Amino acid sequence: MPYIRTLLTLLLHVVILIPVLAQEPSQPVRLELPFTSENIDVEVIALPDSSLLVYHKSSNAWQTKASFHFTKYNSQLEQVWSDTASLSPDSYYIRSYTEQPYTYMVFGADDQQEYTFVQLHNATGQLAHKRYELDPLDAIYEYQVLHGNFFVIGRNKKDQKQLMLYLNPANGHLKPLPSVYGDESSFSDLLTDPEYNRVDAVITESNGRISRLQVKSFDTKGKLLNNYFILQKEDKSLLNAEVTPGDSTQKLLIGTYGTRDLRYNQGFFTAPLGATAIADGEFYNMLQLKNFLKYMKPRREERTRRREAKRLKMGRTPRYHYRLLLHDLITTPTGYVLAAEAYYPQYSSNTRNMGIDRTITLGQLQDGYKRTHAIALGFDKNGxxxxxxxxxxxxxxxxxxxxxxxxxxxxxGRVLMAYPRDNTIIYHLMDEDKYDREETELELLTYEEDEKVIDTDQAGIIRWYGNSMAAFGFQRIKPKNGDNRMVFYINKLTF
Structure with missing residues (x-):
């Protein structure tokens, strides 16, 4: 009997342990390319067929000579095809967009009105490219393709406001699209929907005191189909939103709202695109969210919730202030996931030494943006x-x-969030609202166990397919024997 009890206990432990072990990410394959960060620029792009497109530019120190390479690797990081393009040495990568069977890439140049568009056939690697003069622009922010037609959001060179353009690559026809008007207006989202032959642009309009949203829909030739004005609720300003795909009767806006100070978010909202008033939507303030404040220590979260609930009960505006950077909306079989990063600007003092024991402060300089936490919200198909x-x-x-x-x-159904930190990936698996405070770290593996990563540069990570992500960057690696090597690595991570 003791033997049977021991065996049953062991089996129970194995049953409990198997799900835990199953959650450990694996690194089934790694690719190393002999690149150095000093003279090579690299981009890694996930393709819909579970492959990766790797672009790299190799140039001399004076940028007078350069070669441009495009290579496709399959899901096991084996090369499928490779090709080159004869672009101007001053060309630099800006954005890409995949519309089967092609991947389109846009490159800028020293001349801020000249842009080169590259078209790659994903299956064969057949390549074509052409340079266009986009005279109204001096920068490109967003770029998407619908049935071979280009839709570009950039910066107007005359007034520095955002501008949306339609470009027909077949004949070079360029047309500004009616979009942003006010000084404080900007684009919140751009979504191409090939199933319904339309492009939806979400625009945030503000006069500095209140903010509202409108959605403009265009056909494949840039013709305006519809213009939706999302009416305000009495005490709320709509700040930013993502639009869902689908028929116009099914489309939703999912985004953020504020109150008095338009720099800060007070909560989230969902609303049907064709709603006659925003009152038809749903609003969720930060206190209604179960886990939004969990990045705080438990006592601080408790104090914050107690204080803010008291303010709301008294009819006063909340004191919590959050800036949120939205991610593209993720469509799931059951609905949608909206992710965002909470951030605040960092500042450093600008001082000048005036001599012995004399230093004056000239003000503060913005020194980047620091994050406090990232969030994910799951919605059903009705918002x-x-x-x-x-x-x-x-x-x-x-x-x-x-x-x-x-x-x-x-x-x-789980949501995976991850970011690189040196030679590790910090990740978090979300099972709906089950919160886990523990930070999980994964060290990236090299080819051999006895190799050591000396340093990592320009580390990145992208979502790939299924349960896999691709981690990449430059590394200097010290083997057990022999000289150090510099490589550009790609590690497949399967969760």
Whole structure:
């Protein structure tokens, strides 16, 4: 009997342990390319067929000579095809967009009105490129393709406001699209919907005191189809939103709202696109979210909730202030996931030494954007909030306001968030609203166990396919025997 009890206990432990072990990410394959960060620029792009497109530019120190390479690797990081393009040496990568069977890439140049568009056939690697003069622009922010037609959001060179353009690459026809008007207006989202042959642009309009949203829909040739004005609720200003795909009768806006200070978010909202008034939508303030404040220490969260609940009961505005950087909306089989990063600007003192014991302060300089936490909210197809969860971000900052965290919806319904830190990946798996405070760290593996990573540069991570992400960057590696080597690595991570 003792033997049987021991065996049953062991089997019970194995049953409990198997799900835990199954959650450990694996690194089934790694690719190393002999690149150095001093003279090579690299971009890694996930393709819909579970492959990766790797672009790299190799140039001399004076940027007078350069070669441009495009290589496709399959899901096992084996080369499928490779090709080159004869672009101007001053060309630099800006954005890419995949519309099967092609991936389109846009490159800028020293001349801020000249842009080169590259078209790659994903299956064969057949390549074509052409340079266009986009005279109204001096920068490109967003770029998408619908049935071979280009839609570009950039900066107007005359007044520095945001501008949206339609470009027909077949004949070079360029047309500004009616979009942003006010000084404080900007684009919140751009979504191409090939199933319904339309492009939806979400625009935030503000006069500095109140903010509202409108959605403009265009056909494949840039013709305006519809213009939706989202009416305000009495005490709320709509700040930013993502639009869902689908028929116009099914489309939703999912975004953030504020109150008096338009710099800060007070909560989230969902609303049907065709609503006659925003009152038809749902509003969720920060206190209604189960896990939004979990990045705080428990006592601080408790004090914050108690204080803010008292203010709301007295009819006063909340004191919590959050700036949120939204991610693209993720469509799931049951609804949608909206992710965002909470951030605040960092400042450093600008001082000048005037001599012995004399230093004057000239003011403060903005020194990037620091994150406090990332959040994910799950909605059903009607825009009803189902759950929320939080990923605390410790010591995470970016010089420019760009996404620091990658987000991926896994086939089993969990949401994965991850970001690189030196030779490790910090990640968090969200199972709806089940909060886990522990930070999980994964060290990236090299080819051999006895190798040591000396340093890592320009580390990144992107969502790939299924349960897999791709981590990449430059590394200097010291083997057990022999000289150090410099490589650009790609590690496949399967969760």
């Amino acid at each position: 009803v909030l189902l759950w929320d969860n939080t990923f605390p971000l410790v010591g995470v900052s970016t010089y420019e306001l760009t996404h620091a965290v990658e987000v991926q919806s896994l086939p089993d």
